[in-house]
Amino acid sequence: MSVIRLSTLILLGALSAAFAGPKPGAPAPGFKLPHLLDGGEAGLKDYAGNVVVLDFWASWCAPCAKTLPSLSRMGAGHPGLAVLALSIDEDRDKALDFLGRKEKANPSLTYLHDRKRAVAEAYDLGGMPSLVIVDRKGLVRYRHDGYTEADIPAIEAEISAVMGGT
Amino acid sequence: MKAALQAATLAAAASRTAVAYAALALLALALGGCAVVKPYEREKLADPIMNPDDALGKQSVELKLFSTREAGIGGGSGVGGGCGCAK
Numbered sequence: 001m002s003v004i005r006l007s008t009l010i011l012l013g014a015l016s017a018a019f020a021g022p023k024p025g026a027p028a029p030g031f032k033l034p035h036l037l038d039g040g041e042a043g044l045k046d047y048a049g050n051v052v053v054l055d056f057w058a059s060w061c062a063p064c065a066k067t068l069p070s071l072s073r074m075g076a077g078h079p080g081l082a083v084l085a086l087s088i089d090e091d092r093d094k095a096l097d098f099l100g101r102k103e104k105a106n107p108s109l110t111y112l113h114d115r116k117r118a119v120a121e122a123y124d125l126g127g128m129p130s131l132v133i134v135d136r137k138g139l140v141r142y143r144h145d146g147y148t149e150a151d152i153p154a155i156e157a158e159i160s161a162v163m164g165g166t
Numbered sequence: 167m168k169a170a171l172q173a174a175t176l177a178a179a180a181s182r183t184a185v186a187y188a189a190l191a192l193l194a195l196a197l198g199g200c201a202v203v204k205p206y207e208r209e210k211l212a213d214p215i216m217n218p219d220d221a222l223g224k225q226s227v228e229l230k231l232f233s234t235r236e237a238g239i240g241g242g243s244g245v246g247g248g249c250g251c252a253k
Binding site: 060 | 204205
């Protein structure tokens with residue numbers, strides 16, 4: 001019996017350690033990444049004082065093809081909201097192909113390239129795509145690890161609450 | 167008689183402890199072999215070639231062999247034949 005208890009504790013410990021990213025209320029880890037489409041870099045500090053949505057996507061993530069357009073609408077529907085779409089593709093060309101070689105890239109989103117997945121690791125994503133809402137103080141307010149289109153209305157409501165609340 | 171009973175009880179307890187330690191060692195070994203692949207590290211795993219039901223790769227190879235063996239255009243999209251060098 002004691003062995004079973006001990007095994008359960010070990011397993012629970014391993015699982016809790018598996019995802020240890022910043023939880024709501026914690027400061028959002030800063031970063032600086034190159035733009036995916038053009039030159040230059042951008043980071044979280046550049047949007048200090050704004051509500052920021054971080055969306056992690058990849059060309060190999062099938063649901064991302066559906067969530068990215070929803071995110072574009074979200075970005076356009078909330079003036080003053082910064083939506084950073086972080087591609088975690090190793091190969092920049094694959095990410096560009098996914099976006100239809102820039103033609104389908106939405107101007108309301110800022111596309112960044114997290115090629116080494118350092119930011120994905122810092123946020124310790126628990127699914128793909130993942131979305132993090134950062135408030136004006138730079139704190140993580142909500143995070144959705146592995147969200148789908150069905151979560152978009154809830155995410156919109158959260159964004160509205162964060163934009164109106166802080 | 168009592169001494170024999172005590173010895174048997176002690177032996178049974180020792181046996182249980184040994185089984186418990188063996189189970190723990192097996193669990194440690196099993197967990198040691200596990201590697202958590204984070205969702206953002208699954209680019210290679212998400213590749214269609216990693217599908218055990220690799221219909222795409224398997225079918226293309228089978229079609230190529232078939233069209234080569236039949237020395238002509240097969241029933242599918244395979245063209246050419248003979249030398250096996252046609253795409």
